[in-house]
Amino acid sequence: MATTVLEPAHAVATHKRSVLVEWLTTVDHKKVGILYGASAFIFFLMGGIEALIIRLQLVRPDNHLVTPEFYNQLFTMHGTTMIFLAVMPISAMFFNYFVPLLIGARDVAFPRLNAMSLWVFILGGLFLNFSFLLNAAPNGGWFGYAPLSARQFAPQMNMDFWMLGLQTLGIASLAAGVNFFTTILNMRTHGMTLMRMPMFVWAVLVTQVLVLLSFPVITVALIMLTADRTFGSHFFNMTSGAAGDPMLWQHLFWVFGHPEVYILILPAFGIVSEILPVFARKPLFGYSAMVFSMALIAFLGFGVWSHHMFATGMGPIADSFFSLATMLIAIPTGVKIFNWIGTLWGGSIQFKTPLYFAVGFIAMFIMGGLSGVMHAVAPADLQQTDTYFVVAHFHYVLFGGSIFALTAGAYYWWPKMFGRMLNETLGKVHFWLMLIGFNVTFFPMHFVGLLGMPRRVYTYPAGLGFEQYNQLSTIGAFVLALGFLVFIYNVLSTWRNGAQAPADPWGGATLEWSIPSPPQEWNFPTEPVVTDKDALWVMKRAAGVRELPEPQPVSGKGIHMPSPSWWPLVAACGILIFMIGIMVKRPWAFPFGPISMLGFAITAFAVLKWSYQPVDHAATSHH
Amino acid sequence: MTAAVLDHDAAHAPEEHHTSFPVDNRKMAIWTFIGSECMFFASLISTFVIYRDSHAKGPGPKEIFEVPLVTAGTAVLLFSSFFVVMALNGAQQGDRKKLITWLSLTVLCGCFFVGMQVYEFTHFYHEGMRYTTNLFATSFFTLTGFHGTHVAIGTLWLGTLLKDAIKGRIPPKKALNLEIAALYWHFVDVVWIIIFPVVYLMSLGR
Numbered sequence: 001m002a003t004t005v006l007e008p009a010h011a012v013a014t015h016k017r018s019v020l021v022e023w024l025t026t027v028d029h030k031k032v033g034i035l036y037g038a039s040a041f042i043f044f045l046m047g048g049i050e051a052l053i054i055r056l057q058l059v060r061p062d063n064h065l066v067t068p069e070f071y072n073q074l075f076t077m078h079g080t081t082m083i084f085l086a087v088m089p090i091s092a093m094f095f096n097y098f099v100p101l102l103i104g105a106r107d108v109a110f111p112r113l114n115a116m117s118l119w120v121f122i123l124g125g126l127f128l129n130f131s132f133l134l135n136a137a138p139n140g141g142w143f144g145y146a147p148l149s150a151r152q153f154a155p156q157m158n159m160d161f162w163m164l165g166l167q168t169l170g171i172a173s174l175a176a177g178v179n180f181f182t183t184i185l186n187m188r189t190h191g192m193t194l195m196r197m198p199m200f201v202w203a204v205l206v207t208q209v210l211v212l213l214s215f216p217v218i219t220v221a222l223i224m225l226t227a228d229r230t231f232g233s234h235f236f237n238m239t240s241g242a243a244g245d246p247m248l249w250q251h252l253f254w255v256f257g258h259p260e261v262y263i264l265i266l267p268a269f270g271i272v273s274e275i276l277p278v279f280a281r282k283p284l285f286g287y288s289a290m291v292f293s294m295a296l297i298a299f300l301g302f303g304v305w306s307h308h309m310f311a312t313g314m315g316p317i318a319d320s321f322f323s324l325a326t327m328l329i330a331i332p333t334g335v336k337i338f339n340w341i342g343t344l345w346g347g348s349i350q351f352k353t354p355l356y357f358a359v360g361f362i363a364m365f366i367m368g369g370l371s372g373v374m375h376a377v378a379p380a381d382l383q384q385t386d387t388y389f390v391v392a393h394f395h396y397v398l399f400g401g402s403i404f405a406l407t408a409g410a411y412y413w414w415p416k417m418f419g420r421m422l423n424e425t426l427g428k429v430h431f432w433l434m435l436i437g438f439n440v441t442f443f444p445m446h447f448v449g450l451l452g453m454p455r456r457v458y459t460y461p462a463g464l465g466f467e468q469y470n471q472l473s474t475i476g477a478f479v480l481a482l483g484f485l486v487f488i489y490n491v492l493s494t495w496r497n498g499a500q501a502p503a504d505p506w507g508g509a510t511l512e513w514s515i516p517s518p519p520q521e522w523n524f525p526t527e528p529v530v531t532d533k534d535a536l537w538v539m540k541r542a543a544g545v546r547e548l549p550e551p552q553p554v555s556g557k558g559i560h561m562p563s564p565s566w567w568p569l570v571a572a573c574g575i576l577i578f579m580i581g582i583m584v585k586r587p588w589a590f591p592f593g594p595i596s597m598l599g600f601a602i603t604a605f606a607v608l609k610w611s612y613q614p615v616d617h618a619a620t621s622h623h
Numbered sequence: 624m625t626a627a628v629l630d631h632d633a634a635h636a637p638e639e640h641h642t643s644f645p646v647d648n649r650k651m652a653i654w655t656f657i658g659s660e661c662m663f664f665a666s667l668i669s670t671f672v673i674y675r676d677s678h679a680k681g682p683g684p685k686e687i688f689e690v691p692l693v694t695a696g697t698a699v700l701l702f703s704s705f706f707v708v709m710a711l712n713g714a715q716q717g718d719r720k721k722l723i724t725w726l727s728l729t730v731l732c733g734c735f736f737v738g739m740q741v742y743e744f745t746h747f748y749h750e751g752m753r754y755t756t757n758l759f760a761t762s763f764f765t766l767t768g769f770h771g772t773h774v775a776i777g778t779l780w781l782g783t784l785l786k787d788a789i790k791g792r793i794p795p796k797k798a799l800n801l802e803i804a805a806l807y808w809h810f811v812d813v814v815w816i817i818i819f820p821v822v823y824l825m826s827l828g829r
Contacts, residue, residue: 109648174659182652188643212655216663224670224765231754233761235670243677243758252666527641608783 025564027111028521032118033097034417039122040089045484046129047081050074052481055441055474061462068458072139073158075456077128079142080162083264084169085125087402091267092121094409095180095204097417101512101519102198104189104528104535109182111562112610117176119572124168127576131161138162141456143253144225146236146246151229157583160229164579167222170215171575177211180204189511191530195291198510198533199284202291203270206298207263213302214259221252230582231591247312254305262301264398265365266294268405269336272358275412276340278506279355280347283534286339293332293339300329310378311385319378326376333369337362352506353427357408360435364400368393371446386456389449395442407434407487415501419517422498426490433483440476444469503551509534516551522561525554567610574603653803657810664814667766668821675826677758684759684826687752689743696739697819700774703732704812707781707805714788714798722793726785726801729808733778740771763822770818773811780804 023031054074057065066074096114100107108114131137136157140148149159184205188197197205224235234242236249277284284290306314306322314322340362349355371393375381384390407430414422448469453460460466504513511528512519514536532538540548581596592600642648675684706729713721744764747753752760784801787793793800 109652177659178652178655181655182648186642186644186646186648186651190641192643212659213662216659216661217666220663220666220670223769227754227761227765233755234758235674235761241680243674243679245673248670248673255666611783 022564024569025115025566027107027115027562027564027568029096029100029108029111029114030417030519030521032114033093033095035118036089036096036121037093039125040086040093043081043085043125043129044090047078047086048481048484050078050081052477054078055477057459058470059474060471061460061464061467063459069139070135071458072456073132073137076138076141076162077132080128080138080166082398083142083260084166085128087264087398087406088173089121089125090406091207091264091402092117092176094200094267094271094406094413095176098413098512099180099183099201099204100187101416101515101523102201102510103184103187103192104511104524104530105183105187106523106559107562108179109187110179112565112568113175113179115565115568116571117172117179119569120168120172120175120575123572123576124165124172127168127579128161128165131158131165136161138165143257144249145253146225146228146244146249147239149225149229149249150237152237152239159225160583163222163225163229164582167219167226168576168579170219170222173211174215174219177208177215181208181212184208189524189527189530192535195288196530196533196535199273199287199290200267200270202294203266203273206294207266210259210263210266210298210301214256214263217252218256221249221256224252225249226582247309250309250312251305254308255302257308258305259298259301261394261397262298264402266298268361268365268402269294271405271409271412272340272361274510275354275358275408276343277534278412278508279350279352279358280344281350281507282343282347283509283537284339285342285345286335287533289335290339293335296332297329300325300332304329307376307378307381310381323376323378327373330369330373330376337366337369350506352411353422353424353431354408354412354506356428356431357404357411360431361401361404361408364396364404364435364438368396368398368400371396384449386454387449388445388453388455391455392442392445392449395438395445399438399442404434412506413512415505416512416517416519418495419501420494420498421501421505422490422494426486426493430483430486430490433479433486437476437479437481437483441473441480442476444472444476448473504536504547507547509537511535514539514548514551516553520553520556522556522559525556525559563614565610565613567606567613571603571606571610574599574601574606577602647799649803650799650806653806657806660810660814664766664770664817667762667769668817671762671766671822674758674762675822676829678760679757681756681760682750682752684823684829687747687750688823688827689746690823690827692739692743693819693823696736697815699732699735699739700812700815703729703736704809706732707801707808711798711801711805714793714801715795717795719788719791722788722801723785726781726788730778730781730785733774733781737771737775737778740767740774744768766822767818770811770814773814777804777808777811781808 023035026032026035053066054071057063057071057074096108096118099105128138134157138144138161139158140154140162144159144162147153149163184197184201224233227233228235228237228244234244236246237244238246273284273290303325304322306318307326310319310322344359371389375384375390375393411422411427414420448466449455451465451469453464453466453469460470501517503516505517506513511524511530514528515524528535530538536548540546577599578592578596579599581593581599582591584593584595586593644651678684706725710722710725710729713719713723713725747760754761754764781804784793784804787800
């Protein structure tokens with residue numbers, strides 16, 4: 001047995017005292033994943049509360065629940081939070097926890113870099129939300145259009161928090177992108193060829209390509225915005241004789257921003273592609289078509305950014321190009337939808353909670369996709385742009401798409417991560433509340449949008465026909481919130497007393513179900529050997545059984561695991577201090593003041609220390 | 624900065640580690656990072672090309688650029704790419720003297736280039752071309768400034784490796800430590816090969 005199991009009493013006491021230290025210094029991809037998930041869920045709840053306040057403000061005409069200034073902060077932070085602090089990092093939780101397990105690895109390629117990504121993300125998220133305490137939360141919309149973001153029109157710190165917060169989060173994403181790209185390509189276990197990888201791993205790989213190629217563009221755009229706001233340049237400023245062009249911001253932002261929406265949805269595609277085969281008891285239909293359609297979506301995703309800008313008057317040639325390119329994306333997406341349906345077709349369907357959410361995802365995502373094709377028609381888009389119709393569309397793909405799939409993933413993988421089964425009944429209650437609440441909230445927005453209600457509007461007068469739709473949306477939003485309360489209750493009530501999760505509760509097809517729930521620090525006692533897709537099903541078939549015997553915990557003797565380290569956290573703190581330094585007044589004209597230099601020095605020192613720190617230790621010598 | 628993080632993250636990973644492709648994780652990671660950096664510089668270069676004629680106020684490229692000086696800097700940077708290959712060759716052969724000689728030369732070239740740029744920026748400043756004078760100046764300083772920062776980071780990185788080499792810490796089996804720094808160095812060099820004609824030569828007629 002492992003020494004971690006048979007510890008003497010005094011060792012347990014020492015161990016307990018250092019739990020905080022253990023989590024702060026962890027480089028274990030599973031703990032990093034849990035920290036990603038926990039912090040992102042808190043941010044998700046904050047974003048949800050912001051949405052509820054927005055809905056309360058809009059419940060009746062001429063309402064003054066909040067001030068117009070605070071309303072601007074609410075919708076900006078709701079969008080920014082849900083995209084960068086909720087959907088992306090909840091996806092990152094699954095990347096972290098499950099990519100190594102699915103490819104049969106013991107950790108990611110660069111465990112300490114991984115921990116640094118985590119801490120940079122958490123600090124960046126706290127920094128963004130800290131702005132609420134100063135009543136200076138970002139207020140220029142989640143895409144921060146110039147000149148609304150210029151110092152001239154946004155003289156306070158609000159947009160400083162936004163640009164520096166996003167810059168910080170971008171560092172986390174880029175570092176994670178390099179890490180996971182390398183991990184997936186190079187850390188696969190024996191026999192795990194690229195075309196035998198689980199579809200979720202493919203989704204993560206393609207997502208990292210999108211991150212790596214699109215985030216540098218927003219990095220540059222934010223650098224220019226920082227120069228404009230802080231050092232007095234005019235990249236995006238056409239007033240006062242400067243020849244800057246606000247359109248440059250829009251182009252740079254959407255060259256990043258459109259791939260970003262695929263960064264939000266491709267992991268969801270991957271999760272659903274894992275869940276459907278397991279609960280239909282048959283392999284994923286059209287595996288290679290799924291791989292290539294995903295790659296095609298990502299490729300085309302870089303050629304459609306200007307469909308966000310039809311209203312800027314780019315001319316018929318550009319409009320036609322971006323219309324057609326956008327419509328092309330419907331083809332690979334349709335391939336995926338037919339393949340999901342083909343996977344369910346004729347299957348021996350097991351109606352478990354994860355499947356409910358996965359099927360809900362398909363239905364809701366199709367509806368979001370259809371209104372997306374409507375936007376691709378440039379003349380129609382001119383009517384829809386900046387109305388609640390657009391709000392309806394992107395919530396159907398981001399909530400109906402991403403959040404449904406991430407919730408499906410949470411129910412599916414919860415037993416593996418925490419060793420407890422969630423309650424099935426409560427899970428299904430959650431599903432129905434979410435499905436009904438979601439549609440009651442967002443379906444009426446199609447109509448109120450086509451009636452002409454602009455998005456981001458603080459309030460509206462009576463008599464325009466907006467009232468009933470807005471009341472419905474507000475009711476739906478609270479039903480939706482109730483659904484998530486049921487989820488939280490489910491988690492809390494099963495945390496201690498829920499049924500123990502076996503290693504393989506669902507009859508899974510992938511390697512993570514071959515090891516105990518939750519897995520031991522080193523994941524696999526020996527590196528697994530894979531001979532085909534659906535590796536675990538192949539193993540079960542070879543053994544002639546429906547279920548493999550329950551795996552027993554083993555001693556990790558002789559297995560080398562990465563050592564815990566403080567330096568990723570220190571390096572992350574340095575990056576945040578650097579960013580804060582840009583916001584505060586500098587004693588000289590040089591762009592970076594003493595605080596920024598201190599931050600840079602801290603990060604440089606941490607990186608240097610980390611470079612000379614031994615990377616691994618024998619698993620049993622830990623504690 | 625991420626590049627430096629990458630280098631050092633797995634710097635002491637056990638050699639026997641199994642990888643799916645016959646390439647070390649760190650080498651794959653630096654290539655990935657370089658791919659990402661291409662988009663970073665593509666955005667900066669595009670911005671410069673868009674704004675290079677925006678100099679109604681203040682000096683323009685024709686009045687201000689000192690092509691001979693920058694040509695010298697370009698040549699030095701190009702040679703440094705050759706030098707670092709020689710240094711790597713020395714490291715792989717276990718020839719410490721060769722390694723230290725050529726690596727020192729590479730670091731010197733890096734210092735010269737950064738020095739050239741500091742001189743150039745100071746000169747422009749005194750000639751009345753400041754960061755916010757016009758958009759030509761702003762986008763020029765942003766693009767070449769970020770390239771210069773990359774050169775400076777690369778010089779520091781190679782400098783720490785030079786220190787290691789002098790202390791005998793880069794035996795042939797650790798030549799990869801130098802190889803990935805060299806890959807980054809070549810990339811920074813290649814970016815300059817694009818910047819030099821696009822920024823300096825093609826702007827002269829404007």
